[in-house]
Amino acid sequence: MELTRRQFLQLGATSTGAVGLSPLGFDLVPARQVKQRLRVEGANVSHTVCPYCAVGCALVAYTRKAANGSVDLLQIEGDPDSPVNEGRLCPKGASALQLAVSRRRVPSPMYREPGATEWKQVSWDFALDRLARNIKASRDRTFVTTDAAGNVVNRCEGIAFAGGAAFSSEEGYLATKVMRGLGVVYLEQQARV
Numbered sequence: 001m002e003l004t005r006r007q008f009l010q011l012g013a014t015s016t017g018a019v020g021l022s023p024l025g026f027d028l029v030p031a032r033q034v035k036q037r038l039r040v041e042g043a044n045v046s047h048t049v050c051p052y053c054a055v056g057c058a059l060v061a062y063t064r065k066a067a068n069g070s071v072d073l074l075q076i077e078g079d080p081d082s083p084v085n086e087g088r089l090c091p092k093g094a095s096a097l098q099l100a101v102s103r104r105r106v107p108s109p110m111y112r113e114p115g116a117t118e119w120k121q122v123s124w125d126f127a128l129d130r131l132a133r134n135i136k137a138s139r140d141r142t143f144v145t146t147d148a149a150g151n152v153v154n155r156c157e158g159i160a161f162a163g164g165a166a167f168s169s170e171e172g173y174l175a176t177k178v179m180r181g182l183g184v185v186y187l188e189q190q191a192r193v
């Protein structure tokens with residue numbers, strides 16, 4: 001008998017032999033004990049789509065309301081019912097939980113002053129203001145209107161931009177639009193927007 005993965009799991013879940021054996025002869029008692037301890041047991045289940053690329057793999061997110069009223073995100077995994085990914089995720093999608101919940105995530109901008117060796121936490125206002133001033137100064141200093149042959153090029157050669165792998169598709173699109181608007185030509189993006 002040929003079984004799909006889903007049929008196999010359903011078969012195991014519905015078999016209730018007195019000795020706990022599935023029709024295939026597996027002892028299901030340990031599996032049930034493990035299931036009782038799953039931290040997503042009783043959690044709310046939401047269906048969504050991976051934000052990282054245009055493949056559009058479907059995700060299942062498990063959440064639970066905490067005693068203080070906040071919502072805890074417990075787990076994100078591939079949706080086995082999706083015809084796109086059938087429960088699978090690439091390594092990037094499999095780490096989607098860490099996009100929202102990670103102890104290693106840096107919670108605020110970090111700044112290292114010229115010549116300094118230590119990074120320090122700064123406010124978003126400080127970081128964005130500093131960024132804007134530096135971009136303006138670099139662009140003004142390195143903007144090229146015509147090339148050596150007299151062709152109009154209107155490009156900024158003094159800034160390069162590399163979009164990170166944790167960009168969602170929309171963030172990658174926005175960053176690319178902003179950089180192209182500035183005339184940046186050295187533009188690379190993990191999502192290849």
Ligand code: SF4
Pocket residue numbers: 050051052053054055056057085088089090091092093094
């Ligand atoms: S990043 Fe990976 S998991 Fe996410 S949609 Fe693309 S292929 Fe699927």
